[in-house]
Amino acid sequence: MINSKIFEIASDLQTLWGILIFAFIITSFIILLVAFRKRVNYDSSKQIDIFERNKKYIPSLYIELNDTKENLRYFACGNRWKKRIIRDFNLMFSNYNGIQLKKKLGYLHAFKISSLISYKTLLAVLESYHSFFSDMRNERTELREKFGDYYFVLERLGYDYSKKIAELISFCKMSLSKKMLIVGSAGNGKTNILCNYVKFAMNQGCPCIFINAKDINIDCLEFLNTKLKLPAIIAKYRHLYINIINFLLFCRRKFLFIIIDALNENDAPVFINSISELTDFFNKYSRIKLLYSCRSEFFDFRYKSFFDKCLNPPTVFNVRESDYDDRAKKHLLLAYGKYFNFSGSISKNVESKLFRSLLLMRIFFEVNSGLSQNVIELHDAEIYKKYIDNITSNNRSFDLLSIINHIAEIMVKHLDFNGVEISKLNLSTQDKKSFKDMLDDNILMSYTLHKNKGLITEETVEIVYFVFDELRDFCITRYILSNCKDENDSDYNYFFSVADELYKNKMSPLEGILKYAYIYFKQLKKYYICKKILDSYSNTPIYKWKYNRDWLYRDNEIFYNFGMSIIFSDVENLKDYEKVYIYELTKNNVHDFWNMFFYLLRNDIDGILPSTELVLEVLSFHENYRALEKLIKPFFDDRNEKDEEERHIYILCQRLEKIEEIHGFIPTHLKQFLLLIYAINPEEYLLDNYIGIFINEHDTYEQLINMMKNHEIKIALEEVKNSFSK
The missing domain is CATH 3.40.50 (Rossmann fold)
Structure with missing residues (x-):
């Protein structure tokens, strides 16, 4: 027991x-x-x-411009957010349109996903539904016969559902x-x-x-x-x-x-x-x-x-x-203006440039902090210079410009643009301390610690680097051009030797160096060097990188050709060689031509140069009528089944109304453009609103006819003129 x-x-x-x-x-x-x-x-x-x-991150200025953060939330939460995807899918077909769709298709019990489904099966189901609605748009004839007028509703719903399901597929992939x-x-x-x-x-x-x-x-x-x-x-x-x-x-x-x-x-x-x-x-x-x-x-x-x-x-x-929401863009602009106490107005052209570079937007507001001036045109090189000058004026205890030039010199010499050891700058103890204090309080440069491995004793070195690439490229360009000037290198052989080396090694500063140098040479009226840059680098891989990156989102990029980009980086007083370059490029490139047109049309709205008069000059170079007609035809083309409001001619008419509302009249060069496109396509009904121009503008006819080199278009314009005279 x-x-x-x-x-x-x-x-x-x-x-x-x-x-x-x-x-x-x-x-x-x-x-x-x-x-x-x-x-x-x-x-x-x-x-x-x-x-x-370093002000690379300012919490109060963080705004969700698109669905990037939402995709990251799904990436972070994984399986826990599966129900959200299923809920969003099921809700799409629970409203009136969804119920009618299921009735018409005869699938009353379809288009619903169980919450017990696995993630991988969910992805497969979503992809099958996406294919179903995508294929629907390719079966127009059969569906038109089967559903009659409801087909047009079905086609629109198919597009909307396909787009929404594609978004859910993206979320699902992020979760997995x-x-x-x-x-x-x-x-x-x-x-x-x-x-x-x-x-x-x-x-x-x-x-x-x-x-x-x-x-x-x-x-x-x-x-x-x-x-x-x-x-x-x-x-x-x-x-x-x-x-x-x-x-x-x-x-x-x-x-x-x-x-x-x-x-x-x-x-x-x-x-x-x-x-x-x-x-x-x-x-x-x-x-x-x-x-x-x-x-x-x-x-x-x-x-x-x-x-x-x-x-x-x-x-x-x-x-x-990832599409940027216009409302979010505007909200970001207002947030910057409020944070930096900027009360001036900004033209649409400047606003567009700022939205293409959030860095430029940030620096723009910082250098214009507390000002109330109106900004009509934007020159980013001047903004960067002003930003550096502001930092220099706030740090007079050492020669910041000399240090920046020394950093650029070392980077160019070694073709290493990641950073430079502070010890190689040969600064005094006091200058080094002041310099490092400055690095902690700006977005120009920063520094970090690196350990050199492989030594008997590990050595820790301090590395200084430019925080943003555009500023780095500006500083490097200024150093290279200053070096050429100091060495009396009138042909700028050193500049081209550096550019060629960067081109050969496909290194990142090439784009910025060429852009800033081009503006500099143009200001000095060294047009032969500008032309050499266009001839040598307009087809650089930078153009290919941009094209691969942005061809699906043309609204976010104006030009894909690098030569066009640097020409329009300084838009004041375009020269003849630039106009010839634009003509040679756009005569067979409809996309860049119409991007240029609407870019310049925005300038007409803001009342700044260059205007769409440049388009007329480029068109006047054409001696082949068929080539000219081919370039103009997409302006009226509706082959992609665009909504009326998406057609180029409709957009032009809307913006002409805005120009007339703001300025009280339509400029002569835009009247001439209307006459030109009417001569090519007199059957476009939207041009009937401008009959008054076609009847009364006799001098406008004569100027346009004298400008054009093509004989056939001259005859077409004469016929239009004579028909309205009668």
């Missing part, structure tokens, strides 16, 4: 001991996860603070994805997006490792080990440690996010060659997600091949291929 009780007590103690051990292990794991989350999130918060000090790469042009707010995302993820209780790519000067995995801050005793068991973290995250239904900003800002071979290895390393961990950002101009050319080698490449999300 006693032995039995002793045995029971021993058994109970053993069970209790097992429970205590199990509880201790669970508690230890929880403490480990909490400690890990606090440790890495503390470092990530410090990185955000650095971006805030473990790796994501955000691409976009410089100054488009990628760092802002990531900083805001890190805060969002940390508020969700997720650990985040936030890294600036510039800081990685060793193998990516080795660098990440330093960020994990593993104790020496645990470091050699990294795999086991990460497995434990992954398991604990699984239990809590959380993710660890490893976020690396601005891949393009690190050209070091050790970084580029190891980024794909880092991506593959975490592929086996279900609760670890990777998020990168990179400039789109260089992703395809420099980094895409490395990610293609990955077992599972990251999902690429293009910020520029």
Whole structure:
């Protein structure tokens, strides 16, 4: 009896001991996860603070311009947001139009997804529905016969549903994805997006490792080990440690996010060659997600091949291929104006330029802080110069311009534009301190610490770098041109030797250097050098990068040809050689021609030069009537089944009304353009509103007829003139 009780007590103690051990292990794991989350999130918060000090991230100015943040929310939340996708899909077909559609198609019980479906099956179902509605637009004849007039409703609904389902498919892929790469042009707010995302993820209780790519000067995995801050005793068991973290995250239904900003800002071979290895390393961990950002101009050319080698490449999300809401754009403009106390008015042309570069918008308001002047035209080189001058005037204790030129000199000499060791600037102790203090309080430059590996003793060096590429390119251009001037290099051979070297190596500053130099040479009336730039670099790969990036979103880009871009970067007093270049380019390029036309038409609204008179000059060069007709025909073309309000001729008429409302009259060159397109297509009914011009403007006829070189168009204009005279 006693032995039995002793045995029971021993058994109970053993069970209790097992429970205590199990509880201790669970508690230890929880403490480990909490400690890990606090440790890495503390470092990530410090990185955000650095971006805030550099003013690359201003929380009060963060605005969701498009659906980028929404895609990132799905990326962050994973399975938890599956019900949102299913709910949004089911709601599409629960209203009047959806019910009528199901009745007409005979699918009363279709177009509904169960909440119990798996994510992968959900993606397959969404893709099948997307194909169904997309194919509907290709079966016009059969559907027209089957549904009669309801077909037109069906076609419109099919387009709307197809577009919405495509968005849900994107969200679904983001939720399933473990790796994501955000691409976009410089100054488009990628760092802002990531900083805001890190805060969002940390508020969700997720650990985040936030890294600036510039800081990685060793193998990516080795660098990440330093960020994990593993104790020496645990470091050699990294795999086991990460497995434990992954398991604990699984239990809590959380993710660890490893976020690396601005891949393009690190050209070091050790970084580029190891980024794909880092991506593959975490592929086996279900609760670890990777998020990168990179400039789109260089992703395809420099980094895409490395990610293609990955077992599972990251999902690429293009910020520029996500529609910007006009209301959000306006809200951002107003937010900047309020933050920098700018009360002046901005022309539509300037507004358009600012929206193409969020960096330029930021600096524009900063240099015009507290002013109330009206801005009709914009010159970004002048803005950058003014910005640097403002920083210089606020830091008179050292020669900032000399330091900037020295940095540019070292970058050009070594063809390394990531940064320069501060020690190589040969600054005095006091100048170095003042310089570093300045770096903490501007968005011109910043600095970081790098460790030189492979030495007997590790050496830590301080690296200074330009925060934004456009400013860097401006400073480098100014250094190169100043060098040519100091060396009496009247043919600017040094400039072209640097440009050729950058072209050969396809390096990032080439675009900016050519653009700023072109404006400089034009101001000096060295037109032969401007022409040499156009002849040598107008088909540079920069043009191809832009075209690959933006051809689906033409509303966000004016010109795809690099030569056109630099010509219109300084729009005052276009020269004959530029007009000839535009003619040669646009005579077979309808897209660039009409982009140029509406760009100049916006100038007519604002009352600035150049105006659409340039279009008439370019058209007057045409001696072949068929080529001229081919160029004008898309102005009336309705072959893409556009809505009436989307036709070019309709848009022109609307803007002519606005011009007449603002200025009280229609300029002569626009009257001449109306006469020209009427002579080519007199059957366009929208031109009937301008019969008064066709009847009374005899001098306008004569000027236009004398301007045109093509004999057939002269005859057509004479016929129009004579018909209205009668």
